[in-house]
Amino acid sequence: MNDEASALLELQKIDLDLMRAHAQLGAMPQTERLAAVAQAKKKLSAELKHVIGLRKDIETDIAEMRELHAGYEQEQRAVRSSITEHGRSYKEVQALDAKLSLLAKQLEKLEFKRGPLLEKLAKAEEAEKKLKALGSKLLADEEALRRSFDQDSAEIQASIGRLGDDRADVISRISDDVCKRYAIAFKRFSGLAVERLAGNVPSACRVKLQADAYRDLERGPVISECPYCHRMLVREEP
Numbered sequence: 001m002n003d004e005a006s007a008l009l010e011l012q013k014i015d016l017d018l019m020r021a022h023a024q025l026g027a028m029p030q031t032e033r034l035a036a037v038a039q040a041k042k043k044l045s046a047e048l049k050h051v052i053g054l055r056k057d058i059e060t061d062i063a064e065m066r067e068l069h070a071g072y073e074q075e076q077r078a079v080r081s082s083i084t085e086h087g088r089s090y091k092e093v094q095a096l097d098a099k100l101s102l103l104a105k106q107l108e109k110l111e112f113k114r115g116p117l118l119e120k121l122a123k124a125e126e127a128e129k130k131l132k133a134l135g136s137k138l139l140a141d142e143e144a145l146r147r148s149f150d151q152d153s154a155e156i157q158a159s160i161g162r163l164g165d166d167r168a169d170v171i172s173r174i175s176d177d178v179c180k181r182y183a184i185a186f187k188r189f190s191g192l193a194v195e196r197l198a199g200n201v202p203s204a205c206r207v208k209l210q211a212d213a214y215r216d217l218e219r220g221p222v223i224s225e226c227p228y229c230h231r232m233l234v235r236e237e238p
């Protein structure tokens with residue numbers, strides 16, 4: 001077996017080890033809980049956005065109401081002073097009186113709306129406060145989970161680091177063409193891209209080679225392709 005072929009087999013082993021290590025990380029209990037926290041944060045952020053929008057709408061309504069109120073009161077004052085002016089006819093006074101009573105009704109109407117609106121505002125503010133508190137709690141949970149994850153996974157993370165270094169080293173011993181073929185087969189066979197041929201049975205698909213196919217492989221390059229499953233095939237020479 002040449003150096004490239006043995007490097008290819010090493011690469012396959014390293015990648016399978018990496019897949020195993022990542023699967024172990026994925027299977028850690030913190031991973032699932034972190035995903036749940038992320039989901040909860042997303043939901044909360046949408047709810048918070050809704051509640052803040054609601055609160056701002058209510059605040060706008062209240063501000064508009066206050067402005068209207070001030071306007072009516074100003075008008076009221078103006079009519080009152082105008083009514084006491086000398087020389088007003090009875091008809092004029094009557095019209096101004098009617099205006100005053102209309103303004104009083106309008107002010108009363110506003111007063112009637114004020115209570116429920118303030119109540120709504122208090123409710124929205126309370127909901128916002130609660131959601132924000134929940135958000136802080138989720139952040140704290142997330143941080144604690146991350147710390148625990150880092151602690152429990154330190155060994156796996158370290159081995160992933162070492163495997164990454166080894167991988168770079170091994171890749172440097174393999175030609176670009178073989179690397180490309182490996183990448184394609186790795187994807188196609190979900191990781192198990194390379195098989196060995198010792199005797200006339202490939203190690204992964206285990207389909208016994210016909211005599212002529214075996215002869216062709218023997219005469220061909222050390223790294224070829226399995227005629228049955230089409231994985232990369234490394235011939236182990238005696």
Ligand SMILES: [Zn+2]
Nearest residue numbers: 202205226229
């Ligand atoms: Zn095969």
